[in-house]
Amino acid sequence: MSKSVVTSRRSFIKGAVAGAVSAGVAPVMAAPAPQNGLPAKWDGEADVVIVGFGGAGATTGIVAAQNGAKVIILEKNPQNHHYSNTRMSGGIFHCPFKDGDPKALKDYAQAMFSGENIDWKEEGEIPEYSEGLAQLWADLSPTNLEFLQSLDPAFIGGSQPGFNKASFPNFPGAKECKYNAYRATYQKRMKNFNQKSVDSPKEETSSGEAFWRCLEEGVKKQGDNIKVYYETPASSLLKNAKGEVVGVVATQNGKPVYFRGKKAVVLCSGGYEYNKPMRQAFLEGPGVDGWAFYGTTSNTGDGIAMGMAAGAGLQKVGKSAARVIVPAQTRYNGMRIGSITPAVGSANSIVVDNYGNRYEAETKVTDNPSRYFFYKAAVTFDISSLSYPRTPSWMIFDEKLRTSKPLVGLGISTVGYGFIDWDEKNEKPIASGLILKADSIEELANKIKQHPENKGRMVPANLVEQVTRFNKFCDDKKDADFGRRPATLGKIEQGPFYAMPLVAGGPNTKGGLLADADRRVLAWDGTPIPRLYSVGEIASALKFVYQGGGNLTECLVYGRHVGKNVAGLPDTTL
Template identity: 25%
Template sequence: MQKKAATILILMLSFVLVIAGCGSGNQNKKDNQGQNDTKKEEAAGNEAVSGASKTTYTPLDQLQDKYDIIIVGAGGAGMSAALEAKSKGLNPVIFEKMPVAGGNTLKASSGMNASETKFQKEQGIEDSNDLFYEETLKGGHGTNNKELLRFFVDNSASAIDWLDSIGIRLNNITITGGMGEKRTHRPEDGSAVGQYVANGLLKNVQEQEIPLFVNANVKEITEKDGKVNGVKVLFDEKDEKTITADAVVVTTGGYGSNMDMISKVRPDLEGLVTTNQEGSTGDGIQMIEELGGTTVDMDQIQVHPTVQQDKSYLIGEVVRGEGSILVSNEGKRFVNELDTRDKVTAAINELADKSAYLVFDSGVKSRAKAIDQYEKMGFVIAGDSIEALAQEMGVPADQLKTTLDTWNNAVKDKNDAEFGRTTGMDNDLSKGPFYAIKIGPGIHYTMGGVKINTNTEVVNKDGEPIPGLFAAGEVVGGLHGENRIGGNSVAEIIIFGRQAGVKSAEYVQAQ
């Protein structure tokens, strides 16, 4: 009986293998490659996502003449808006001018700030929305739009819950500059937040069968009888079409890659590198202004203190949040590394060559998984000992050792007598090998943008909503005031992206 059962099982397995083997050899190679890619992503903790660059987007022959809602821009805010609109029973479409979805969201590395979250409570972190509000207001020098800020902090925990409900879990919590509590939520394995969130959102967009067209450059937002009614889109730089809709949501990001716009309001920033992806050129702001929308804080442009200069690549705040320090070319600390970005940038600019080194040990490297990517890109200098690292850095070995000894004592005593740092001091820097990354300031984020209300409706100079026009994400100004806190941009795109999807859906349903 057992032999018979075994024979039947072998025959069944053979049949399955024959079926699986059908098809071209090239297809088998593609399937095997896909399986290998999937395994690699699972190993990195990204089981639920696939890379944006490997994604198949909606083909142009599926384009319709009309949709309920048009979303301009496929970053985190745009995809969040699309998912919420779809959940309300609407038919949204996303137009993205770049060849892949993700926008600047793909480049975010530190995490997503949120207060009073379930993950904080699970880990015994006591936090409050009021504290988050006050620290963000202080970080923005008191110039933040208080209504937007209040909505932002009060809806941050629900945004974490929403992401978790769609397979995007951010339960690894660290801290960023200007914050007094651990509220910066990261992927479970501590890896960079941007690709994980963007790819997770994209996966959900595809599962919900929301059309997403790339190489689709929206050139104009149209209106009729005082109401926004669609867009003009240039496909593949040659084929322009007019698509109508009952509402348009603009999530095109900021203007960090448009040096003409930047130089007009901040000529002092000319010559700095930018961490922004090349699609961040302010298109959405310009189109909204043509419809009577107004802007705020356009001269408030954040320069991030830790940017790898050769490739204009952001070294995320998580590296400092997990315990690294900044040293000068003399091997000395010179600033509270987790002060607000504007103050850390100013301290670096006061150094002779306006550059510094992030110095950390293997403990930081194990906790901040983004460093693995920096290492692959060739940014990381290593040494088995502090002296060996100093030699690689070209700084005095005795001074670097003194600096690290002093810092490690400060961590032990929980007292940074030199610069008053109080956060990111859970672990000292004593576990070799030791590492460093050379950094300098770079243009990172544009706090300025169009004015909206808490319903994400774009408002005119009189504060009145422009019917049918919504906006969310970095295209919007006011939330951050004069200085953005690290971790607040990812929070902004999810919180206000969701709100734009909900409110644009309500608007359409009321028509």
């Protein structure tokens, strides 16, 4: 990736991007102000209007068009800076083997979504709708690869060791369902996961970039049946006298524009990772500085706010797919941008709290599936000191690890797409002061103590003792304190030594709008808001636990279901 491209993307993150309507899409002129709640003239009309052009919006639009509907997709980003969570992801999607037991697959999905079919689970997360959601998962997820290859026969589902089985083997149906997941790719032999692919030809891409390129092919195949308006952020929903959602108000070139959805409006605009008030309201612990995310900065809760204004209820909004990750010094909307941090749990490193004590097996941070819940450990509240002792946590490592590999993912996430600048030898974050460096563990502890986020809590003797103890565990090939995987027990002994802050964070939030199994958006009393639907992270089905690749999977499963359903609806009246 050229320096000019990276610089251009960083300028976009700072808000310095000039607006331009995408090639091939006619400019939309602002309509007169609405009268009686509806405009006198619509700037665009289609059977279905979709808000958000990520994996959920693309899949929903493709299938709606395949079923005869005309579709408008509203996307807030410019076409040349269109980086969704889908595109920035690892590209993993679930596709259980077809010879698995369908009933077992439904049971396993229901356990993941809600858990009321697990004997020891106290309360289901979404018991009213989990069975229907699980049935759709069982019906459609085994054909996910087939669907993607129908959009582009060149697309490949790459084998993904560690993900080709049920992550929760004690759940109902886990063994009999023959669970499986793939990593998206166009390469017969996938290259290094760290390879940058955003500017590569399609046939050289893998991970989220390949997944997105496949969906793009599917959109192109629909021709004029799908029209994408870039740089057109949606802001509110319009209802008719019956209370049906009939359109969307958006902004283009600083002016309001009005789009009519004759059959339905589908919200696919993602979570609230970069909405400060929502983070303060919903996330556990310090919601702003105690968290970072490594997905798109475009997820600002727009669809959630729109749905709430239209009367929608909420469901488990505090849920997140998160662990502990490194926060960058770069911010967006006043909040930290993070990066996926796969080096946590590597040999020659440990993770400690602000007092210098280990508190968990570091491999749990990156192992599947514990990595998607580890944020719970990070935001633990000390009821005696009334503080968060693990915010931030500190990854302590030595020169051997520093020189052996990048600490962050270079090919996906925020680094791969130019939001954060990081190098293979990890020298840039050291030079910037993000990573602390010292000639001894004691000196390193004192530097952590002086760090403004540590607030003087570090006890140098604790850190020295913890490193010494860990090194003994390495000699013994057994972590007697936390049972860390023996293969990762490498001593911290080669100076200089380093400390990198870690905060709760991950790719995305999961909670949001209340929606049923058909993904109809519901009011607090459970009644549907007519003709309003949601797909994806804005109302994720994965409310209880999360298996890697689940978010892309629900884009495919529920996007296909909703796309087909809304295409068959009768038109609303104005």
